[in-house]
Amino acid sequence: MRTSIRTAGAIALAGLLATACTEGRAAQAPPRVDLTDKVSLVSYTSCDDMLSDIRRKTAENVTPWGVGGPGFYGLAEDAALPATAAAKGAAPDQSYSTTNVHEAGVDEPDLVKTDGQRIFTVSQGVLRVVDIDSRRVTGTLRLVPKEQSWAQADLLISGNRALVLFEGMGGMIPLGAVAKVRPGPSGTTYMLVDLSGPPKVVATMTADGAHVDARQVGSTVRLVVRSQPNITLPPPKPDMSESRMLERNREAVLAAPVNAWLPSFQIESDGVTRTDAVKCEQISHPAEYTGTSMLTVHTIDLAADQTFSPDSPISVAADGDTVYGTATSLYVTSNPRWWTRPMIIDDMPMPTPRATDRPRKPSPTPTTPPERTEVHRFDITAAGSPRYVDSGSVPGRLLNQYSLSESKGNLRVATTSNSETFGGNRESSESGVYVLDATSLSPVGSVTGLGKGERIYSVRFIGDVGYVVTFKQTDPLYALDLRNPADPKVTGELKISGYSSYLHPGGEGRLLGVGQEATESGQTLGTQISLFDVSDPASPKIVSRFLQEKSGSEAEWDPHAFVYWPQSGLAMLPLQSWTGDFVQGSSALVLKVGDGGIDKVGMISHPSKNKGDGSFAPVDNGIRRCVVIGDAIWTVSDGGLKVSDATSLADRAWIPFV
Template sequence: MEVMKTLIRTAVTAAALAVVTAACTSSPEGPTGKGKPVSLPQIRLVAYSSCDDLLGGLRERALQNVTAYGFGGVMPIAYMEDSAVAAKGRSQAAPEHSTTNVHEAGVDEPDLVKTDGNRIFVVSDGTLRIIDTATKKITASLKLTEGDGPSAPADLLISGDRALVLMRGGDIMYKARSFAPPADTRYVLVDLAGTPKVLSTIKPQGSYVDARMIGSTVRIVTRSQPDIEFPQPTGDFNEAAQVKANQAVVRKAPAEAWLPKVEITDAAGKVRQDAVKCERVSHPADYTGTSLLTVHTLDLAQGVTDSGTDPISLAADGDIVYGTGQSLYVASNPRWWMPTPVVDTPVAPADDPTPGEPAVTPTAPPEETEIHRLDVTAPGAPKYVASGKVQGRLLNQYSLSEHDGHLRAATTLTSSDGKTSSSTVHVLKADTMAKTGEVGGLGAGERIYSVRFIGAVGYVVTFKQVDPLYTLDLRDPAAPKVTGELKITGYSAYLHPGNEGRLIGIGQEASEKGRTLGTQVSLFDVSDPAAPRRLSQLFQKDSGSGAEWDPHAFLYWPKTGLSVIPLSSQKESGALVLKIDDAGVSKVGMIEHPKVKQEGDEFTFQPGIDRSMVIGDAIWTLSHEGVQVNDAATLASQAWIPFR
């Protein structure tokens, strides 16, 4: 909190430094964004009044958007009582420990490892393992998938003695009805008290997007497409004729084809089937009818109740989830993976019931991002509030930030020919999602590589050959402005608040021509918003870090300045341990896991480290092969806990 307060205080001095930044504020088209905000239409959410209303609306939109290839691909997302008393007792006696690096305090995010200080919970290859931190041994494991082969990725959320395992599905076979892999998505609720056991298994229709947990309540976002099987092309492929055939199938599809379904199995094996009710589906004014977002709600403390997962749906698309204590946002970047239909020369087979209806051919969609806001302040299912559009594409959830009744969204807009680009920070009112202000012209010819909003201050990094780090004053939502700019080689792909007036950057060093050279960790002095500067840089040649694209892989322990990031190169693979203080960044050493020799193979390999945690006076690191414990001061190895 002190870091945030300081950064906000420093932004207040920006007005006094306006003369210093005059060069950055001379043009209405430049970084200050003094020109009028580009206004895109506000999206109003409307609930369907009946199943007939729902069917008519969804059919109409789906007919306009179906192509010869169906509805297009669903892109993999990424890859977002007594037991309570016992948990409380453990919490009081637990050693001091780090937690998952999350975007917003108090809003937990799923990850492959969690700890309460006394126990470590890991999900890997379809198995949930519990490690006792005192004995440094695996005390229990629970196989959640069939077979011995590798399983699809899974994430965890923990509340007391309850775990929710979010399994993303692993079937990569394609079906005729779509060019998307069918999802085997499952959400498994596990009781951790004593011998772990499955309490409920939730199998939603569609693919897992992301989830957020406040207290013990989890909201899970799932994306689904209509359950419509399209005919296989026969003979010589004719795209226009195939579109007509697919449209004929859509016209006959019932409302049930769109309504997302969910199957819930309890501990005794009893199965119940549910589907989202028509009146619990809302739609914006502009939608395709080819995708639905469903939010499932589950209180881990209560488990599955008579209302199941209390699902609600929105006729929209989404791939980025951002949550605060008041709101859940789902954003849909431009659908670059799905052709946008345009009118073409009418072509229809002789037996088509509607000859002469325009055929469609794909064209590049406009770069507009839709953002939907849901209210999560009340228990149970969230309530839709409003939606809006902004020009350009978001990088990730850190491109969004809710503050003082407004949502800030940082996007990069690229021209249709890909030759020009620039970035903008948009400010929208959270209650209506209407545009309030914007500051544009950031990084002409470049794209955003990282964003961090801290209170009324924003930081944006763009890159192509050099790295401008922009500092933004966002105190006035109607007139956000750039207060400073720092140009250095390379870029920061992740930004993290450090001590007072300090900002940590994880990314890549680069040549003056923009060729990446290896991992760099930078410490910036941002105490003066008009003159950000880099105090220190640590460079590891020809290497990369998972923390660049996955913030959960970054560990920063403010108490001692300890920081750990995964590091991989041709020479080594492990975790780089750093000391970050107000003056700079220094290397403490490397942690490596034991080399592994594959069965029947004479060669060995060094496992890559995915996560790190501080528990007491030790650093715990996780790889696919196991968990290792090292002394935090000396890095001496204390224990190796293999998974196999």
């Protein structure tokens, strides 16, 4: 069995070894890795300039099967670190929890949001507003027809404006736009909703491409979309040779107009629809690129009277799959030859899918891509379109956005090289952390040789300390000293059974890990929550581990599903359990995290029956998210909201959606 890893984690093989700490690693001189490759973006001067160059690049990279390959046819200090280092990043005092995000003050899209007075959810194609005090649904807005209730969506909120993001919904027709929105193979729809009264859509933008990610700072949202050239290739004839197919495809590419590459989008507002595209002069490209993919950044201010601006987008002729944002920077990373996450694990048991899980896209059969990741940085301090700053590259591939961290003028990047990728030799894989100057993205320092024969499963940077988990048969947790960016080093290592696929600050000198426990033979046993003592980075220790057998959690691959509430020490996450081959509903596991260990408080479940609404997609009563508001825990499913006492977990209210 071969499984493509596309998100922040998945259930994988694990082994059982005794806890150990390696003391001599920091003194070892790791091999220095060449970081001299410099990437720089250049803007096109005109459409003629763009067309001649991008035609040639795309023709060089088109295959006999299409643009993009099969599946896309037709388209210096040795002292111990301060014990308080791991306490940084804890949530500030407030009366309600918000989306679990990578960087404080930088919001990320999710299926539920709250401002402490209202809860906003989007599921089954419906946006709902729930009043906290009255515990009533005060606003409902169906965004797509019932037969398209399968459409997955996320939210961003600012004041009385909501932005609904429908990801990769080719062929989806929003209500009120049946004759105006051009369905495409990978179109992405964004809806701007006014919440000042009964919810109503005030504008819709449909981008010709797949949604990569979005980040919100204040009221300003940056949307990142990836598109491919819209070139109609001649269909293959029976018994046609690959060389002839390739020749005909190249001819079609070399004859395509410039509009085939310009990222297009449609904006509908006040009953008027306009179709536009990114201007040639707003598109940049690195010296080496394939011409088979384009990244576009759209900007929208949710606090402004304007809707989507046709003049805001800028594009980069590059591939990309990971977005990381701070208050001042937006980073988009890419591999120049491959835009999917290509990590492949042999014989990997995967979690049983939920009815609401987004389907994984099939991975095309590629050529062996170069083991290098490009990093593009944009300055987002000013209003309007972001400003391109610079680009750089590092060896290997990222796991997810938590592999990136900007601190004190530097960008730390954790990657795995020669991993279980197409054509890769897993025995030669190893991981490292590379430090780049955030302004020029030029190399500053690196530490390599982590987890040889393994790959990264989780990363967390907290202040001047980094934590990296690699895995093959054991779960080494590496602690890194990053105070000297020119000479980062490993200070400690801890080996335990199982693995952590997500790491979270757990208070003073503590680190929480969410993952899976496993037997010595590699069979996964269930969801494991680990509490690590990292007060001494030279000697990380395991304090406590909680195991829920025969279970998996969405939090293992989507950190938005995890909540840690430091005010009370509660940790919450959805938990899907199974008996034999039968999957039970998803409940919320509530744990109490103390300085000395982890204790189970209990489980929260939603009513198992709903009358349904007759739509194609069945209502899933499995809990997806938990929100703390005051002394109550609010849990969210497609079926409704439950309010529970945060201390006893006693039921307070049930708010059905259907």
